[in-house]
Amino acid sequence: MSEVLPFCKIKLQYLMEMVTDHDLDDNALRLALYLALANADHETGESRPSFETIGAAIGKHAKSVKRALNKIEAAGYMTVERGTNKGKPLQPLTKASWSPLA
Secondary structure (H helix, E strand, O other), X not given: OOOOOOHHXXXXXXXXXXXXXXXXXXXXXXXXXHHHHHHOOOOOOOEOOOHHHHHHHHOOOHHHHHHHXXXXXXXXXXXXXXXXXXXXXXXXXXXXXOOOOO
């Protein structure tokens, strides 16, 4: 069974894969960079900021953040667990389930 590496060990691979994915737009990439570099837990990669918090940080409206997040999730880079609280948990794929598109 493969060892699951902490997010801080795979973060650059994760971001490089996204940067080279020409199907992702600039908003999706900006969102991913913000979550990975400013909010993600170093061990799990989990992040729980609200859409409004993310939008304020990256200069986008909350609806634009939601659309960008949907694109990232559809591309398979993150799983999103929607809850009833304002902060939405986000968890990038772990090393064990990492499957680059290219």
